[in-house]
Amino acid sequence: MGMLINKFKIHNIEIEVVESKKAMGLRAAEMIAERMLAKNDIVLGLSTGSTPLPVYAALIAFYTKKMISFKDVKTFNLDEYYPIEPSNKQSYQYAMKRDLFSQIDIPPENIHFPDCLISDSPVKASRNYEHLIAKSGGIDLLLGGIGQNAHIGFNEPPAQSDSRTRLIELTEETRKINSRFFATIEEVPQYAITMGLGTILDSKEIILCASGTAKSETIYKALWEKPNPNVPATYLQNHQNCRFILERAAAGRILD
Ligand code: GLP
Numbered sequence: 001m002g003m004l005i006n007k008f009k010i011h012n013i014e015i016e017v018v019e020s021k022k023a024m025g026l027r028a029a030e031m032i033a034e035r036m037l038a039k040n041d042i043v044l045g046l047s048t049g050s051t052p053l054p055v056y057a058a059l060i061a062f063y064t065k066k067m068i069s070f071k072d073v074k075t076f077n078l079d080e081y082y083p084i085e086p087s088n089k090q091s092y093q094y095a096m097k098r099d100l101f102s103q104i105d106i107p108p109e110n111i112h113f114p115d116c117l118i119s120d121s122p123v124k125a126s127r128n129y130e131h132l133i134a135k136s137g138g139i140d141l142l143l144g145g146i147g148q149n150a151h152i153g154f155n156e157p158p159a160q161s162d163s164r165t166r167l168i169e170l171t172e173e174t175r176k177i178n179s180r181f182f183a184t185i186e187e188v189p190q191y192a193i194t195m196g197l198g199t200i201l202d203s204k205e206i207i208l209c210a211s212g213t214a215k216s217e218t219i220y221k222a223l224w225e226k227p228n229p230n231v232p233a234t235y236l237q238n239h240q241n242c243r244f245i246l247e248r249a250a251a252g253r254i255l256d
Pocket residue numbers: 047048049050051052078079144145146147148152153154174178
């Protein structure tokens with residue numbers, strides 16, 4: 001494949017470096033599509049943020065060309081702000097519908113998010129989410145992004161490797177970074193419900209995508225620091241089937 005620049009392994013993690021965000025999206029989408037063709041009722045873990053957008057664009061293109069169908073696919077998103085209405089344009093449910101779900105044939109009942117209405121008890125919502133994931137047979141393939149502080153989902157540092165779905169308080173740094181989607185920083189919710197690192201690590205396979213120079217140092221630390229709670233993504237080093245697909249700029253530090 002011409003767009004692949006480099007492929008190597010660090011610890012257990014397969015690293016693929018590609019030349020652009022578009023190539024990153026295409027590569028991840030090809031892998032997801034391959035797994036979908038092998039298992040039509042695959043259970044996917046999905047993330048939001050800007051990083052997975054090229055992946056979703058490529059998946060939509062494959063669907064439009066009738067190469068894949070989401071009719072039997074189940075999805076569990078990693079996280080959602082709390083409290084938030086699904087109709088709120090800043091909610092992850094709204095974003096996923098806009099950027100993927102409204103453009104493919106996934107039945108609405110197959111789409112899952114933690115219950116994040118103000119009336120939902122976060123403890124019950126978290127327990128219920130774990131239960132639903134287990135009842136679906138666990139996550140087959142999880143597509144993750146990474147925060148600048150190496151959070152996965154919303155597992156802000158310090159995060160334990162055996163943590164499960166729970167309510168977390170967002171750090172000021174994350175709220176500041178995410179305020180680009182809101183009118184003011186005050187509007188960024190202070191809390192979120194996120195799958196735990198333990199929930200994420202239970203996935204049978206993990207693909208983590210990263211793009212841009214802002215993630216270069218984060219990726220370096222995630223791969224080269226010993227697994228520790230202050231750099232949550234370091235725990236991916238313990239996973240047996242994990243791959244990083246990196247746009248060239250995000251791989252800058254590890255290629256130095
Ligand atoms: C957010 C999300 C994460 C996402 C990360 C990176 O806060 N909760 O799931 O991976 O930040 O976002 P981006 O891809 O926009 O850099």
